[in-house]
Amino acid sequence: MPETAASAPNAEPFRASIMQIEPQWIDYNGHLNMAYYNVMFDRAIDQMWLQLGMGPAYMKERGGSSFTAECHVRYLREIHLGDPVQIFVWLLEADDKRIHTFEEMRHATEGWLSATSENMSLHMDMKARRVAPFPPDIQQRIAAVTEAHSAVPRPEGIGRSVAMPSRR
Template structure:
């Protein structure tokens, strides 16, 4: 994982953000012989943690600054199975951000072949841990987030952003 020192230069981050390659662990394979649905979320979460480090809101942010992030909403689409031995990598697009919220869209891909396995669209809230209520990001963090959001604004929006769950005959 990147260190906090790596967070010093947001200009070096790829657009969209690209996680390190992650292996599929043996205990994550279910009785169908593929990655259990819960572990897709583990991969997405590990990738978000990498980006959060660059933004200055990683795991030590709670101790240092008393803030954290909570996921308020998540929509996962499972598009193609991953299996034991498949290398996985996540790209993260910061779709939009404001004083308290981050809207992200993540794509989980086979790291060497490039095919899309799953997507995850999330609304994340900034929380003051002393009150456990939403609160604005500190100004320095907000500036870091704004810089990444600005860089991501020019990226073509992937298929699936804003998609709702509905029976195929009910989609408009």
């Protein structure tokens, strides 16, 4: 997959490749262990980073990368061994150093929602190991995708926080 955006982004969430659950990821409860939801979400984000021009070649040639600063995962329905999974990514907002994304993990053939992940990623200068502005070409791609995704209805769950239900 190339590390550059060849055409204008679509007004739909990014669709990652269909993934399969690996047997060693199943825990003693018989479902996908919570840690591996993050592995799958991370793999999907890596695919989107490639489309934005921010994959391994970007790190090697230009010294930039991204780090996750914050992540909020909601587990909504169990995924089991043999379930094909597809992750959809919305690029919600960005500034010169940060990207706010929202991801949905869905059963790839039946379409039901298994989990969501909301993330704040930071652009890093890997030589200094500090947060740094995106280069102009990358910032331009991010802005184009953010604009395209703003035309798509927002999924339920953005901005949720962890709290006990209030008693009334």
